[in-house]
Amino acid sequence: MSTNHRLFGKKNTSMRVHMEEDTAIEQLTKHLYEMTEVHVKRDLVIVCIGTDRSTGDSLGPLIGSKLESMNLKRFHIYGTLEKPVHAVNLEERIAEVKEKHSRPFILAIDACLGRMNSVGKITLAEGPVQPGAAVQKKLPSIGDIHMTGIVNVGGMMEYFVLQNTRLHTVMQMADTIAKTIGATDALLPEKQVSPSLLQSLRMKPQILLRSKNETPM
Secondary structure, eight states, X not given: OBOXXXXXXXXXXXXXXXXXXXXXXXHHHHHHHHHHGGGTTSOEEEEEBOOTTSSGGXXXXXXXXXXXXXXXXXXXXXXXXXXXXXXTTHHHHHHHHHXXXXXXXXXXXXXXXXXXXXXXXXXXXXXXXXXXXXXXXXOOOBOSEEEEXXXXXXXSOHHHHHHTSOHHHHHHHHHHHHHHHHHHHHHSOOOOOOHHHHHHHHHHHHHHHHHHHOOOO
């Protein structure tokens, strides 16, 4: 759970839209595509942060599970209802991402608290997200870019607020964000395999055949 992210990202590269706007998915898809298309040679990783033990903080895992079922071609997903990424294992999962992916470009997704008139709004911006900020937890920042959804009002009794957040709000927001990422994934090109790797793959059968015909001295 993050705090309101007006301080993150550059003003000219961030956007905020309410999930109930008719063109919310189209606007977010266009912006997310523009932010990721220049990084298509890297592994595109999505880290969905949160826990299913709190209604308000379940946004990330809900999105992760939705994305996992879509069989996306470009995005690698971390953080689902089954295997959430949360305060206890965040550092471990960040290390896992860095170990498994070469130069990963990370989109971090988290729920956050904000003003009354901002509930339901989704922010997409450059820069990392700071998990746990809304509930005064010191956790490592994560993400080259981030997407956050304001699920409830912040300012006081954050744990109580999170536990009493409407599931309908969280589900609707999760659906909007998941559809946005699915649409973006469909627009992105397939990852290109480097020529040197392709060449080595073509050579392997020849090397194996030659080795079978050779008799050791």
